[in-house]
Amino acid sequence: MLDIIDILVSAGFWAATLRIVSPLILGTLGELICERAGVLNLGIEGIMTMGAMCGWMWVYMGGDLWSGVLFAAFVGALFGLLHSGFTVYLGLSQHVTGIGITLFASSLSYYVFRMLLPDATTPPKIIPFQPYKIPFLSDIPIVGEALFSQTPLTYLALSLVPAVWYVLYKTPVGLAVRMAGENPMAVEAQGINVLSIRTGAVMVGSAFMAVGGAFITMSAFDAFYFGMINGRGWICVALVIFASWRPGKALIGALLFAGLDALQVRAQQMAGAIIPYQFFLMLPYILSIVAMVIMARRASYPQALLTPFRRGERT
Amino acid sequence: MQIELREQIAPWRIALAPVAAVAASLLLGSILILWVGAPVGEAYLLLVKGALGSSFALTETFTRSIPLIFTGLAAAIAFRARFYNIGAEGQLYCGALAATFFGTGLITLPPLLMIPFLMLVGALAGGAALAVPVLLKTHLKVDEVVTTLLLNFVILLFVGYLLEGPWKDPMSMGWPQSESIIDEGVFPKLVDKSRLHFGLLFAVIGSVLCWTMMRFTVWGYEIRAVGHNPSAARFAGINVNTTVIRTALISGGFAGLAGVSEVAGLKGYLTLDISPGFGYTGIAVAMLAQLHPMAVILSALFISMIYVGADSMSRAVNIPTYIADVLVGLSVLSILVSVMLTRYRLRWR
Numbered sequence: 001m002l003d004i005i006d007i008l009v010s011a012g013f014w015a016a017t018l019r020i021v022s023p024l025i026l027g028t029l030g031e032l033i034c035e036r037a038g039v040l041n042l043g044i045e046g047i048m049t050m051g052a053m054c055g056w057m058w059v060y061m062g063g064d065l066w067s068g069v070l071f072a073a074f075v076g077a078l079f080g081l082l083h084s085g086f087t088v089y090l091g092l093s094q095h096v097t098g099i100g101i102t103l104f105a106s107s108l109s110y111y112v113f114r115m116l117l118p119d120a121t122t123p124p125k126i127i128p129f130q131p132y133k134i135p136f137l138s139d140i141p142i143v144g145e146a147l148f149s150q151t152p153l154t155y156l157a158l159s160l161v162p163a164v165w166y167v168l169y170k171t172p173v174g175l176a177v178r179m180a181g182e183n184p185m186a187v188e189a190q191g192i193n194v195l196s197i198r199t200g201a202v203m204v205g206s207a208f209m210a211v212g213g214a215f216i217t218m219s220a221f222d223a224f225y226f227g228m229i230n231g232r233g234w235i236c237v238a239l240v241i242f243a244s245w246r247p248g249k250a251l252i253g254a255l256l257f258a259g260l261d262a263l264q265v266r267a268q269q270m271a272g273a274i275i276p277y278q279f280f281l282m283l284p285y286i287l288s289i290v291a292m293v294i295m296a297r298r299a300s301y302p303q304a305l306l307t308p309f310r311r312g313e314r315t
Numbered sequence: 316m317q318i319e320l321r322e323q324i325a326p327w328r329i330a331l332a333p334v335a336a337v338a339a340s341l342l343l344g345s346i347l348i349l350w351v352g353a354p355v356g357e358a359y360l361l362l363v364k365g366a367l368g369s370s371f372a373l374t375e376t377f378t379r380s381i382p383l384i385f386t387g388l389a390a391a392i393a394f395r396a397r398f399y400n401i402g403a404e405g406q407l408y409c410g411a412l413a414a415t416f417f418g419t420g421l422i423t424l425p426p427l428l429m430i431p432f433l434m435l436v437g438a439l440a441g442g443a444a445l446a447v448p449v450l451l452k453t454h455l456k457v458d459e460v461v462t463t464l465l466l467n468f469v470i471l472l473f474v475g476y477l478l479e480g481p482w483k484d485p486m487s488m489g490w491p492q493s494e495s496i497i498d499e500g501v502f503p504k505l506v507d508k509s510r511l512h513f514g515l516l517f518a519v520i521g522s523v524l525c526w527t528m529m530r531f532t533v534w535g536y537e538i539r540a541v542g543h544n545p546s547a548a549r550f551a552g553i554n555v556n557t558t559v560i561r562t563a564l565i566s567g568g569f570a571g572l573a574g575v576s577e578v579a580g581l582k583g584y585l586t587l588d589i590s591p592g593f594g595y596t597g598i599a600v601a602m603l604a605q606l607h608p609m610a611v612i613l614s615a616l617f618i619s620m621i622y623v624g625a626d627s628m629s630r631a632v633n634i635p636t637y638i639a640d641v642l643v644g645l646s647v648l649s650i651l652v653s654v655m656l657t658r659y660r661l662r663w664r
Contacts, residue, residue: 042460082648091318092651095399095460099598100651104644107637108347114635115351234464241458278476285465292462296455310318 014146021258023212027236030208037201038181038304042098045233046105051210053109056217076210080203091308123223181302238288328657336650365627366620374509379619384518385573386597387611393566402463403570404594405470406441410571413440418496441571442564449563493585502580514576526608
């Protein structure tokens with residue numbers, strides 16, 4: 001028990017938590033934006049893989065880090081456009097389209113990676129984002145080391161939470177996005193094009209997801225591996241439900257989740273001899289299911305989630 | 316752009332939809348082949364040759380289609396009831412676990428009983444793996460897509476634990492694999508000197524049974540009714556929850572059978588890589604078959620042809636083998652559009 005307290009007050013634990021939480025925040029916010037506009041995006045797992053590959057490859061081919069992030073976001077938005085073409089304009093099943101996009105995008109990432117680097121046996125590496133110590137603030141003991149000595153992408157992820165909240169709740173665009181997910185007829189009555197609003201939301205959300213993927217290859221690690229997203233996208237979908245579609249709660253949920261994951265890695269080092277490591281690795285997935293079960297009764301889905309909108313047609 | 320419902324759905328359009336989808340996928344895939352710098356025509360010819368060109372290739376294609384028929388049926392029946400079971404991968408491994416648990420010496424029966432027994436426990440295990448997600452869905456309204464997806468990872472880790480720990484074969488030279496299935500439980504070969512086994516027959520029987528159930532029984536009617544419109548089904552006196560639970564158990568059962576046939580039919584023992592994503596590919600199989608159980612056989616054969624053929628094609632012209640997965644992903648997307656075009660017409664204004 002004392003060991004656990006030791007871990008909880010160590011800066012290393014909190015720094016690890018923030019490292020784990022960054023891609024989750026980006027993915028969860030991305031999914032949240034899509035679902036708030038009424039579109040479930042199960043392409044998330046594939047789009048994160050795509051973002052991880054594209055951002056990494058851009059840098060490996062000689063680009064700089066920030067333009068790599070932009071490139072990943074751009075490719076993510078393209079896949080968002082594909083998803084909304086199918087689900088928003090053609091009104092096809094959001095479930096099946098999303099699964100199809102995940103299958104397509106992740107296999108395409110592997111294909112392109114193998115095509116450009118056919119003989120790579122040991123994964124080639126790039127120089128990833130380095131931690132940036134924020135002057136003065138990073139000198140605070142523990143908090144400074146944990147919160148203010150992260151890589152720029154982590155700061156970006158954290159600052160996107162209030163940004164998304166502000167846009168969704170305090171701007172006309174955000175209102176239109178939320179209404180498109182609750183009552184598209186009312187949006188149309190205001191003379192706003194539901195299809196464009198939804199498409200825009202899905203593209204922005206998918207760009208977020210891709211940057212979340214890029215974080216993993218460009219900030220957390222320095223190489224691209226096969227299967228490296230490893231279900232993080234699906235965990236983000238669960239986190240959106242846990243957060244009841246609210247950005248603030250999404251941050252809390254993701255932090256809780258990442259904290260438990262960081263704790264799990266440390267517990268594994270202590271109890272690894274007694275409990276096989278696979279059971280520790282199962283925890284994130286089981287926790288996500290438990291989180292969904294806890295929130296299921298209180299979940300207030302966006303009313304028009306999964307319902308395609310066709311102008312001039314009654315629903 | 317305007318989308319209009321067609322007055323009537325022509326049967327030839329329905330029959331042509333998968334053909335059009337496949338053609339579109341191959342066309343889009345050819346862009347990727349051109350990008351590598353390989354000749355498209357030759358590459359696809361090599362793919363077909365690699366899958367159908369010799370008797371060995373043919374038996375390999377048939378062998379590969381067996382698990383795909385089972386997982387295809389699992390997806391087809393579940394999607395009919397709008398229960399999105401994306402967990403066939405995990406259920407497959409549960410079936411494989413059950414076959415390994417009972418088949419490696421725990422119970423010995425004559426082959427005529429042993430093989431059906433292994434299939435029964437495998438199907439039950441596959442169904443059991445889906446019990447938690449379906450009960451969460453019917454009783455707590457927890458979305459089944461995410462729970463079934465996440466359980467895949469949990470189950471795979473559990474199999475890894477068993478194979479590296481208590482179930483590891485001490486004679487396996489350190490490889491994480493189980494002991495062998497006893498001779499009585501191993502499926503006989505369908506063709507001598509090949510890997511093709513009786514699982515193909517079982518898979519075809521499974522498709523026929525599934526089709527008969529969907530077409531001629533009350534259960535099948537209820538499944539279709541719930542899939543079309545749950546509120547109308549409830550109004551007509553169908554117990555929607557019972558139907559969804561029953562469908563899920565049957566779906567998980569089929570996925571479990573895929574695991575049994577890979578362990579007892581193909582490999583003879585359990586490893587962590589018995590399935591290179593058959594559970595996910597099953598979704599593509601079911602979609603290409605437009606969720607029709609008999610058509611699942613054809614679409615499984617087609618997709619298995621792509622996988623087997625892509626292996627030899629990629630060796631010959633240096634195209635990454637992932638081209639097969641890309642084509643499968645593309646076909647899921649293109650079949651959605653082509654099926655939609657059988658019911659709707661697009662009008663440009």
